[in-house]
Amino acid sequence: MNPAEAPALPIPRKTPAAFRRFLASNAFESIADNSVRTLLPVIAVSALGAGTAEIGVLNALGLGAFLVFGLPIGGLVDRLPKLGVMRAADLVRAVAVLAVPGLFLLDALALWQVLLAAALLGIADVFFTSATGAWLPTVVGTEELGIAYARLQRVSTLASVGSPAVATTLLKVLAAPLVLALAGIGYLFSALLLPRFAGDDPAPDSDPRPRFWSSIAQGISLAVHHPALRALLLSNILLNAAVMLGNSVLAVYVISSLGYSVAAFTMIGTLSALGGLLASIIAPRLLGRWGIGRLKIAASLGCVPAVGVLALAQHLPGPVLGWVAAQSLIWSCMLVLATVAGAGVVPQLCAPSKLATVMAAHRFFTLGVMPVASLAGGLAAVHLGITPILWTWAALAGLSALPILLSPLRSWHLGPEPHGTNT
Numbered sequence: 085m086n087p088a089e090a091p092a093l094p095i096p097r098k099t100p101a102a103f104r105r106f107l108a109s110n111a112f113e114s115i116a117d118n119s120v121r122t123l124l125p126v127i128a129v130s131a132l133g134a135g136t137a138e139i140g141v142l143n144a145l146g147l148g149a150f151l152v153f154g155l156p157i158g159g160l161v162d163r164l165p166k167l168g169v170m171r172a173a174d175l176v177r178a179v180a181v182l183a184v185p186g187l188f189l190l191d192a193l194a195l196w197q198v199l200l201a202a203a204l205l206g207i208a209d210v211f212f213t214s215a216t217g218a219w220l221p222t223v224v225g226t227e228e229l230g231i232a233y234a235r236l237q238r239v240s241t242l243a244s245v246g247s248p249a250v251a252t253t254l255l256k257v258l259a260a261p262l263v264l265a266l267a268g269i270g271y272l273f274s275a276l277l278l279p280r281f282a283g284d285d286p287a288p289d290s291d292p293r294p295r296f297w298s299s300i301a302q303g304i305s306l307a308v309h310h311p312a313l314r315a316l317l318l319s320n321i322l323l324n325a326a327v328m329l330g331n332s333v334l335a336v337y338v339i340s341s342l343g344y345s346v347a348a349f350t351m352i353g354t355l356s357a358l359g360g361l362l363a364s365i366i367a368p369r370l371l372g373r374w375g376i377g378r379l380k381i382a383a384s385l386g387c388v389p390a391v392g393v394l395a396l397a398q399h400l401p402g403p404v405l406g407w408v409a410a411q412s413l414i415w416s417c418m419l420v421l422a423t424v425a426g427a428g429v430v431p432q433l434c435a436p437s438k439l440a441t442v443m444a445a446h447r448f449f450t451l452g453v454m455p456v457a458s459l460a461g462g463l464a465a466v467h468l469g470i471t472p473i474l475w476t477w478a479a480l481a482g483l484s485a486l487p488i489l490l491s492p493l494r495s496w497h498l499g500p501e502p503h504g505t506n507t
Contacts, residue, residue: 100223100224101279102223102279103220103223103224103232105277105278105279105280106220106223106277106278106279107235107236107239108277109273109274109275109276109277109278110236110239110240110274111239111242111243112270112271112273112274112277113174113212113270113271113274114239114240114242114243114244114247115243115246115247115266115267115270116177116181116266116267116268116269116270116271116274117209117243117267118243118244118247119247119251119263119264119266119267119270120181120205120264120267122247122251123251123260123263123264123267124142124198124201124202124264125139125142125143126255126260127184127198127260127261127264128142128195128198130260131188131193131259131260131261132193132194132195132198133195134195138195138199141199142198142199142202144455145199145202145203145205145206146202146205146206146209147206147451147454147455148206149203149206149207149209149210150206150209150210150213150447150448150451151448151451151452153207153210154210154214154444154447154448154451155300155303155304155441155444155445155448156296156300157207157210157211157214157444158214158300158303158440158441158442158443158444158445159296159297159299159300159303159440159441159444160296161211161214161215161218161440161444162218162299162437162438162439162440162441164215166215166216166218166219166222166440167215167219167278167279169211169212169214169215170211170212170215170216170219170278171275171278172211173208173209173211173212173215174208174212174271174272174274174275174278175271175272175275176204176208177204177205177208177209177212177268177271178268178269178271178272178275179268180201180204180205180208181201181205181264181265181267181268181271182265182268183197183201184197184198184201184261184264185261185262185264185265185268187261188259188261188262189262193261213447214440214443214444215440217430217431217439217440217443218436218439218440218443220232220233220431221428221431221436221439222436223279228428229427229428229431230367230368230371230376230424230425230427230428231367231368231371232427233423233424233427233428234363234364234365234367234368234371234424235364237360237363237364237367237420237423237424238361238364238365241357241358241360241361241364241420242361244357244360245354245357245358245361247266250266251263251266254266299438299441300441300444300445302438302441303438303441303442303444303445304445304448306434306438306442306445307442307445307446307449308445310433311491311492312429312433312491312492312493312496313429313430313433313434313442313446314487314491315487315488315490315491315492315493316426316429316430316446316487316488316493317446317449317450318487319380319384319426319484319485319486319487319488320426320446320450320484321449321450321453322480322481322483322484322487323384323387323419323422323480323481323484324450324451324453324454324457325453325454325456325457325480326387326391326457326477326478326480326481326484327419327454327457328453328454328455328457328458328461329457329458329460329461329473329476329477329480330391330415330461330474330477331458331461332457332458332459332461332462332465332473333461333462333465333470333473333474333477335349336465336470337394337470337474338352338408341470342397342398342404342405342408344405344408348405351409352408352409352412353412355409355412355413355416356412356413356415356416357416358413358416359412359413359414359415359416359417359420360416360417360419360420362413362417363416363417363418363419363420363421363424364420364424366421367379367420367421367424367425370421371424371425375496375497376425376426376428376429376493376496376497377425377488377493377494377495377496377497378494379421379422379424379425380422380425380426380485380488380493381485381488381489381494382421383418383419383421383422383425384418384422384481384482384484384485384488385482385485386414386418386421387415387418387419387422387478387481387482387484388478388479388481388482389414390411390414390415390418390478391411391415391474391475391477391478391481392475392478393407393410393411393414394407394408394411394415394474395471395474395475395478397411418481422484429493429496430442430443430446461473461476461477464476
């Protein structure tokens with residue numbers, strides 16, 4: 085079917101009860117995640133005297149867990165009840181987080197304990213994310229995953245706006261380790277609100293299940309060699325590299341090069357969250373009108389002028405800060421649209437029994453490029469200056485449309501029949 089003639093993606097009149105419960109659970113999980121990201125570095129610095137090296141290790145532990153444990157955990161999750169994995173991950177994170185204020189009250193908190201908590205949180209995050217990605221298609225259906233992820237993004241964005249403000253207010257009256265208890269409570273509520281039913285596992289394949297490491301190798305092979313999955317993989321690698329290049333120079337550019345205050349930079353971050361919220365609201369409508377392929381391409385190409393505005397901000401008419409703020413809002417909006425557009429691709433091409441493994445393989449590559457791009461961006465900016473990095477950021481984001489244009493995904497609307505011959 086021609087994408088222009090395809091019917092709009094149907095928005096269900098009645099959301100499945102299990103997904104409604106998961107939305108509520110996701111709200112508390114997002115509040116907890118944002119509180120942890122805000123407070124753990126504050127605790128390490130203010131209460132325990134950590135320096136830049138220790139903070140670097142702390143920040144790397146979350147991403148490192150996906151890179152080191154993502155593939156085997158994905159293979160393991162495919163063999164376990166998904167809701168049980170998600171609930172256990174929430175409880176582990178609650179215990180790890182609540183241990184920090186507990187040790188602080190006992191005057192026994194040390195930096196190594198905060199780092200250990202961060203490591204446990206990172207590993208539990210991998211379990212939770214892998215199980216969520218494999219479970220959602222069984223509830224909402226593969227063709228409506230874009231809508232589901234847009235709704236989840238909306239909840240996460242609201243949490244990212246609200247939870248740091250709440251944490252900042254509490255920090256005025258409580259020590260940072262005590263405020264972290266907010267995150268532990270959030271994880272507990274997330275576990276309690278997860279759907280209760282256990283029918284979240286698909287029927288086993290007719291073929292015998294391969295050995296554990298063989299299944300992981302098969303997941304990597306499918307992610308790399310399937311034409312549509314390879315295109316999505318390359319597109320997301322380029323887009324994530326662009327994100328990290330931008331993150332490596334943005335704060336320095338706005339605060340040092342343009343001369344704006346930290347408060348102004350924080351305001352720009354709030355606008356970025358609002359851009360993500362806007363995208364999560366309009367994504368279902370755009371996905372229904374344009375389809376997966378066209379929305380993914382349009383959002384990637386839309387990133388180019390968004391970043392270009394930032395590079396040219398000093399030469400454009402009007403206040404520079406206004407252009408910087410516009411860039412933040414539009415960039416975040418395009419980024420979320422591109423993410424939502426690609427959310428349903430892997431489940432439509434992969435059997436449910438292999439889904440967590442294939443998605444883990446996908447994340448291994450798309451997340452693996454991020455620290456490399458961040459390091460490269462920082463080092464290149466030292467030698468070349470910030471402006472060339474800004475244009476490289478824009479170029480990589482735009483190039484992320486190319487793999488989609490050159491693949492079968494360019495003509496996808498609702499996508500192929502799920503679990504067809506391509507698996």
